[in-house]
Amino acid sequence: MSEIDVCVVGMGYIGLPTSVVLAGTGWRVHGVDINEHVVEILSQGIATFEEPGISVALKDSIATGNLTVSSSPLTSDVYIIAVPTPINEENQPDTSYIKSAVESIAPLAKHNDLFILESTSPVGTTEMIRDILLDIRQDLKTAKLYFAHCPERVIPGSMMKEIISNDRVVGGYDAQSAELASNLYRSFCQGEIHQTDARTAELTKLTENSFRDVNIAFANELSVVADHLGVNVWEIIELANKHPRVQILQPGPGVGGHCIAVDPWFLVASAPGKSPLIRSARLVNDSKPGFVIDKIAERIRKSGHSSLAVLGLTFKANVDDLRESPSVSIVEQLASEFPEVAVSVVEPYIKALPQTFVAFDNICLATLESALANEQLIVLLVDHDIFKSIPHHVLFAKDIIDTRGLWKELGV
Numbered sequence: 001m002s003e004i005d006v007c008v009v010g011m012g013y014i015g016l017p018t019s020v021v022l023a024g025t026g027w028r029v030h031g032v033d034i035n036e037h038v039v040e041i042l043s044q045g046i047a048t049f050e051e052p053g054i055s056v057a058l059k060d061s062i063a064t065g066n067l068t069v070s071s072s073p074l075t076s077d078v079y080i081i082a083v084p085t086p087i088n089e090e091n092q093p094d095t096s097y098i099k100s101a102v103e104s105i106a107p108l109a110k111h112n113d114l115f116i117l118e119s120t121s122p123v124g125t126t127e128m129i130r131d132i133l134l135d136i137r138q139d140l141k142t143a144k145l146y147f148a149h150c151p152e153r154v155i156p157g158s159m160m161k162e163i164i165s166n167d168r169v170v171g172g173y174d175a176q177s178a179e180l181a182s183n184l185y186r187s188f189c190q191g192e193i194h195q196t197d198a199r200t201a202e203l204t205k206l207t208e209n210s211f212r213d214v215n216i217a218f219a220n221e222l223s224v225v226a227d228h229l230g231v232n233v234w235e236i237i238e239l240a241n242k243h244p245r246v247q248i249l250q251p252g253p254g255v256g257g258h259c260i261a262v263d264p265w266f267l268v269a270s271a272p273g274k275s276p277l278i279r280s281a282r283l284v285n286d287s288k289p290g291f292v293i294d295k296i297a298e299r300i301r302k303s304g305h306s307s308l309a310v311l312g313l314t315f316k317a318n319v320d321d322l323r324e325s326p327s328v329s330i331v332e333q334l335a336s337e338f339p340e341v342a343v344s345v346v347e348p349y350i351k352a353l354p355q356t357f358v359a360f361d362n363i364c365l366a367t368l369e370s371a372l373a374n375e376q377l378i379v380l381l382v383d384h385d386i387f388k389s390i391p392h393h394v395l396f397a398k399d400i401i402d403t404r405g406l407w408k409e410l411g412v
């Protein structure tokens with residue numbers, strides 16, 4: 001007999017919204033996290049990150065008793081794994097969090113249980129989960145167990161809406177697993193449920209983010225080529241996109257975040273030597289921050305600026321997420337290469353600079369007003385909406401490096 005209906009392992013950006021939406025649908029949900037601080041905060045009904053709608057939904061779920069949170073799993077009929085899947089220094093997938101998650105729930109597993117992997121993973125990971133579980137619980141080798149991969153495609157800033165409205169791909173280890181997992185997602189998902197096998201679902205998720213990465217790499221490479229030729233890349237893209245079948249994305253200072261900058265490496269690792277294009281796209285995007293640093297360094301050396309303002313630090317516009325942000329590495333490298341140059345960082349979405357900046361006494365957090373009043377060299381790294389409101393007459397008088405094309409009409 002199960003204590004609850006669904007046990008969600010990993011209460012981060014994916015596990016938390018999934019848990020509160022399931023709890024709001026009426027399921028008895030238990031969330032598990034190895035981080036005691038996360039458990040303590042969530043148990044009080046306080047969300048660990050900002051996301052529209054999540055605070056109210058979390059408070060309601062805790063108040064109704066449909067959601068409980070602790071550091072250990074409870075006996076359940078369904079287990080959802082939503083733990084991190086990073087890459088290591090050699091860009092190889094690190095599935096150790098998934099292995100630990102499976103080890104923690106294995107003692108509770110029983111006949112007819114459903115195990116769902118939501119973490120973005122290399123192809124074959126759903127099968128790996130089954131292997132690990134049955135290795136630990138040899139007594140369940142003849143039991144009927146169900147395994148599925150149901151990847152997430154929500155966008156930060158709109159997670160609570162998209163978790164309900166997006167279509168879902170549900171890949172089963174076998175047809176019954178796909179059917180059972182689909183039933184769970186149908187209980188709250190208004191988008192279509194697309195059933196397939198687990199390996200197809202795993203590769204579909206990796207394909208989505210690899211497609212984005214390759215297309216961004218094209219735009220980034222184009223920006224380097226245009227710069228070399230002294231041609232305005234924003235104008236090139238605007239004109240090329242007048243072609244009815246061309247749709248080039250916008251270049252930037254690099255690719256960040258925990259998905260697009262990471263997931264293509266899972267695809268590369270899943271079929272070693274078979275994806276030179278996707279691998280090259282990763283390398284092109286990873287090289288873009290270096291190009292931006294060279295541009296800033298050239299400007300500092302030429303003009304003799306002793307200080308500058310950097311606008312934006314997050315990995316994309318209008319979010320507070322700094323994970324894998326190219327802007328963070330650009331600022332760090334700049335501060336280390338030019339210790340005599342003061343770098344004022346304007347980032348309205350954070351209250352304090354990242355811990356890694358403590359090593360540099362030439363970086364400070366500044367307001368937009370003070371940066372515009374005091375700095376001559378302005379480097380735009382993130383196209384937050386608030387930066388769009390800077391009057392052009394203020395910018396005319398400045399030395400500008402615009403990596404996002406926010407002020408393309410100024411011809412910078």
Ligand SMILES: NC(=O)c1ccc[n+]([C@@H]2O[C@H](COP(=O)([O-])OP(=O)(O)OC[C@H]3O[C@@H](n4cnc5c(N)ncnc54)[C@H](O)[C@@H]3O)[C@@H](O)[C@H]2O)c1
Pocket residue numbers: 009010011012013014015032033034035038082083084085097100101104118119120121152153154155156258259
């Ligand atoms: N954040 C997104 O927008 C997004 C979108 C699609 C897919 N994903 C994928 O979802 C997965 C989770 O990502 P996230 O952003 O939620 O990560 P996250 O870092 O925000 O949260 C993961 C949580 O899991 C906890 N954890 C780690 N190991 C654990 C264990 N053994 N038992 C219990 N808890 C454990 C961590 O303490 C952390 O709180 C990743 O594979 C990611 O690639 C994320």
